[in-house]
Amino acid sequence: MDLWNQLLLGFATAATPINLLWCFVGCAVGTAVGVLPGIGPAVAVAMLLPITTKVDATASMIFFAGIYYGAMYGGSTTSILLNTPGETGSMITAMEGNKMAKSGRAGAALATSAVGSFIAGTIATVLVTMFAPLLADFAVKLGPPEYFMLMVLAFTTVSAVLGRSTLRGLVALFVGLAAGLIGMDQISGQARYTAGVPELLDGIEIVLVAVGLFAVAEALYAVLYEGGPPETQNKLSRVHMSRSDWRRSWPAWLRGTAIGFPFGTIPAGGSEIPTFLSYAAEKKFAKGENLDEFGTRGAIEGVAGPEAANNAAITATLIPLLTLGIPTSNTAAILLGAFQNYGIQPGPQLFTTSADLVWALIASLYIGNVMLLILNLPLVGLWVKLLKIPKPYLYAGILIFATVGVYGMRQSAFDLVLLYAIGLVGVVMRRYDFPTAPVVVGMILGPLAEAQMRNALSMGEGSWLIFVERPMSATLLAVVLAVLVLPRILRRFSASSSSATAKRRKAT
Amino acid sequence: MIRRGGAPGPQTLIGIGLLAVAGVIIVGALDLPSSAGYSGVGPNFLPWVVGIALLLCGVLVLWQARTGGYRHMEEPTGADHGYWPGFGWMSAGLLANAALITTIGFILSCSLCFALAVRGLRHADRHGGVAPVRGELAQTVRDLLIGMAIAAPVYWMFTKLLAINLPGLTSTGWI
Numbered sequence: 244m245d246l247w248n249q250l251l252l253g254f255a256t257a258a259t260p261i262n263l264l265w266c267f268v269g270c271a272v273g274t275a276v277g278v279l280p281g282i283g284p285a286v287a288v289a290m291l292l293p294i295t296t297k298v299d300a301t302a303s304m305i306f307f308a309g310i311y312y313g314a315m316y317g318g319s320t321t322s323i324l325l326n327t328p329g330e331t332g333s334m335i336t337a338m339e340g341n342k343m344a345k346s347g348r349a350g351a352a353l354a355t356s357a358v359g360s361f362i363a364g365t366i367a368t369v370l371v372t373m374f375a376p377l378l379a380d381f382a383v384k385l386g387p388p389e390y391f392m393l394m395v396l397a398f399t400t401v402s403a404v405l406g407r408s409t410l411r412g413l414v415a416l417f418v419g420l421a422a423g424l425i426g427m428d429q430i431s432g433q434a435r436y437t438a439g440v441p442e443l444l445d446g447i448e449i450v451l452v453a454v455g456l457f458a459v460a461e462a463l464y465a466v467l468y469e470g471g472p473p474e475t476q477n478k479l480s481r482v483h484m485s486r487s488d489w490r491r492s493w494p495a496w497l498r499g500t501a502i503g504f505p506f507g508t509i510p511a512g513g514s515e516i517p518t519f520l521s522y523a524a525e526k527k528f529a530k531g532e533n534l535d536e537f538g539t540r541g542a543i544e545g546v547a548g549p550e551a552a553n554n555a556a557i558t559a560t561l562i563p564l565l566t567l568g569i570p571t572s573n574t575a576a577i578l579l580g581a582f583q584n585y586g587i588q589p590g591p592q593l594f595t596t597s598a599d600l601v602w603a604l605i606a607s608l609y610i611g612n613v614m615l616l617i618l619n620l621p622l623v624g625l626w627v628k629l630l631k632i633p634k635p636y637l638y639a640g641i642l643i644f645a646t647v648g649v650y651g652m653r654q655s656a657f658d659l660v661l662l663y664a665i666g667l668v669g670v671v672m673r674r675y676d677f678p679t680a681p682v683v684v685g686m687i688l689g690p691l692a693e694a695q696m697r698n699a700l701s702m703g704e705g706s707w708l709i710f711v712e713r714p715m716s717a718t719l720l721a722v723v724l725a726v727l728v729l730p731r732i733l734r735r736f737s738a739s740s741s742s743a744t745a746k747r748r749k750a751t
Numbered sequence: 752m753i754r755r756g757g758a759p760g761p762q763t764l765i766g767i768g769l770l771a772v773a774g775v776i777i778v779g780a781l782d783l784p785s786s787a788g789y790s791g792v793g794p795n796f797l798p799w800v801v802g803i804a805l806l807l808c809g810v811l812v813l814w815q816a817r818t819g820g821y822r823h824m825e826e827p828t829g830a831d832h833g834y835w836p837g838f839g840w841m842s843a844g845l846l847a848n849a850a851l852i853t854t855i856g857f858i859l860s861c862s863l864c865f866a867l868a869v870r871g872l873r874h875a876d877r878h879g880g881v882a883p884v885r886g887e888l889a890q891t892v893r894d895l896l897i898g899m900a901i902a903a904p905v906y907w908m909f910t911k912l913l914a915i916n917l918p919g920l921t922s923t924g925w926i
Contacts, residue, residue: 297913407823410815414769414808420801421776431786433794436779459845462868466837468829470875635872636897639844639865643902646848646861651915659849663842675765676825693797705791 250372253602257610262305265298266607269306270614273313277320278626280327281461282641284314285573285683288581289453290648295584301600305607307581308561311574312364312608315554316615319356320626323349323546324477335518335549342541344477354484355492355543356550357619363500363551364612367558370504372605375594379566382591387699388710390567392719394692397569399723400509402681404730411677419685422447429694442655449580449687450652453573455662456679458645460669462638467670479627482620491533492547495525499551506552507559507571521552558608565589565601569688573680576687762821766813773805840871856920858902865898866891 256262276287288307295303318333323340336356343352385393402412425436426446437443484492499521506517525544526537536542563569568589570576582589587597594601619626632640649662672679699716703709711717780802783795815821844867852860870891903926909915910924920926 293909293915294913297915407825408821410808410811411821413804414812417801417804417808418772420797421772421805424776424798424801428794431784431794433784435783435794435798436776463838463841464829466841466868466871466875467833467835468827470830470834470837470872470877472876635869635876638872639868639894639898640901642841642845642848642864642868643861643898643905646852646857646864647905647909647917650852650857651909651917654916654918656849656853659852660846663845663849666845671761671765674827675762675821676827689797697792697796700791703791707791 246372246376249598249602250606252599253604253606254609256301256599256603257305257606262302262603262607263610265302265306266309266611267614269309270313270611270618273310274317274615274618274626275629276310277314277317277333278629279317279632279637280321280325281465281638282458283574284311285577286454286457286645287314288574288577289450290458290644292450292577292581292584293648293651295581300582300585300587300597301603303581304578304600304604305611307578308604308607309611309614311578312554312557312611313615313618315364315550315557316357316360316619317626318553319360319546319550320353320619320623321630323352323356324479324627325474325630326477327474333518333550333553334515335522336546338522339537339541339543339545341477342539343543343546344541346540347478347480348541348543349477350480350482351484351488351543352541352546353479353623354482354620355488355547357616357623358484359492359496359499359547359551360554360619361612361616362496363503363554364558364615365609366500367504367507367555368605368608368612371558371561371608375562375566375601375605378562379591379594382566385567385591385715386713387695387702388713388716389719391692391695391699392710392716392723393567393569394688394695396719396723396726397571397684397688398681398692399726401571401684402678404726406678407676411675412681415672415677415679416681416685419682420689422452422682423686423689426690429690430697442653446690447686448649448652448658449577449683450648451658451662452665452686453577453683454645454648455665456669456672456682457573458641459662459666460673462641463666463670464673465634465638468674476630479624482623488543491543494528495521495544495547496551498524498528499548500555502548503552503555504559507556508562509571517552517556518549521548524548561604561608565593565604566591568593568691570684573683576680576683579687762816763813766809766816769805769809769812773802773809776802776805834875837871837875840874841868844868844871853918856926857906857917858899858926859920861902862895862898865901866894869894869898 257266272287273284276282276284287310291307291310294306298306315333319336319340321327322333322337323344326337326341340352340356343349398416402416403409406412423446425443427434427444434444502521502524503517522545525542525548526534529537529542529544533542533544537545557572560571560575563571564575564578568579570579579589587593587600645662646659649658650656652658669679671677699709700707703712709716710720776798780795780798783793783798785793785795812821844864847867848860848864851863873890906917906919907925909917910919
């Protein structure tokens, strides 16, 4: 009953006209950002971080969260109509959605993705409402050794497990950790790598790195490598789902939600894996005619499932972010930065110290999902117009917004030179397939992990055994090792068995 | 085998760059105090870990680059070779923005950056096959105006609505 009261109080805060306005603007900006290729929610939130100096914490967190999940709604529109995903999370949607659009069913694809996003988002919000406080109660019992291990787990999954190359993932992680070293040491107050520059005592601004790596690098990459005629756009048909579309979408939405939600809660780096799994599951469950539509005319399940999965995953990332202070996606990492700008450290205490904020934020998720359904179903035609913006104007416009974000944060023209330099690094990383997420996560989580590690060591009076003596921390350590080792063993096993069959084949 | 975006030259350079970063971190770590207080490690511990890890990563990257290129590479999207003139225009725009923003103000500086970047992107598109040949000067003037039409509302929103400082040509907060 307590939960219910707190949620109601949250609604009371979230439903004030000014907060409703922030929520609406956030959802609208999020949808736009999702629709526009080349700009994602992480960079949009990063560019708008300067508002944290003026707008109060509750309003800006509602706003940022709106951008975050709004982008997932918008991303599918681009995937379906252009076959270039607006977001990484909607890559899979592009496969079936684009086929559906080509065979004249763009409207049905857009409808199933918007309704599916709404259902998944709402179910996931209910789950967040129920489980986040429980997890927070539990997390209060965790000490520095456990936190440190959780962060190590986040580092491991985001760098070594996801992505194609462990080495390049680790390079990105350690570059991020190195950037995070700059500034004042949290425990002793010692200045590190500041080269005597007073501005560097506070560390490098996350806005600078995120906007440089994502926005400026994107624009530079486009001018360098992606010149050429604009892509052809599929025709938008009436946004409508037939009775059979509904019947086929329902189970896919629910399965997608069930697959996506757990993935959001673990540090597995966003929504790419669950969307892929959901797609595979839908293909497996499809039969007869419906199965034939996969990869040919476009199967509606292949849009409904992954779209639900990515929204559920995105909403679920709020659980580790709010209750443990551990971001599991790029955007969540930047949201953590936003909290830090207010001097708020997300973690189990957040539910007691900033209960108003947390519950208003959760209530705003319910409201935002309704707003997004309206923004994306009847008004989809409006967003499609955004796709008509010529590419030169789009990318050059992104540069203007990048300037606002970076300059607005610290009023330093030198930061704009750094922004360009980081953009160049981003181009190189993109060209040579270095992942960028580990840089951002490493930079934000690095100083926190270091503080937890040193606190843990002083608990253990300087002994590293503290990490294996405590059962929870030892378990987490085992999970980290398993996550590191298991995929490798499996890969080696399958590689050796396939080479064995190849040899056998040669022999016969 | 030389793959797209996988020429060993740049890959080697990346490895060398990593070694340089590792060097900076390690040299910096030498100067940091190791006084640990109650905890087992001092403020120089993580710098050492990061420095040595980057050193190892750099060596491995270098080794991969010299022995057939990076492993498990995703083919990069887009053209095989960069279109450097376009890159030059956009870089000029970004650096001009950094140099001029405090003197000519946010709106004008950003419009200039916008126009230069658009010029680069337009040439890149033409380079890739589209050819809308028009008066270059008229086009640039139009781009400048479009840039202003984007930058001005953004500027007003930040300075007037959110009261966040952005540099202006005048101190009125309008331009």
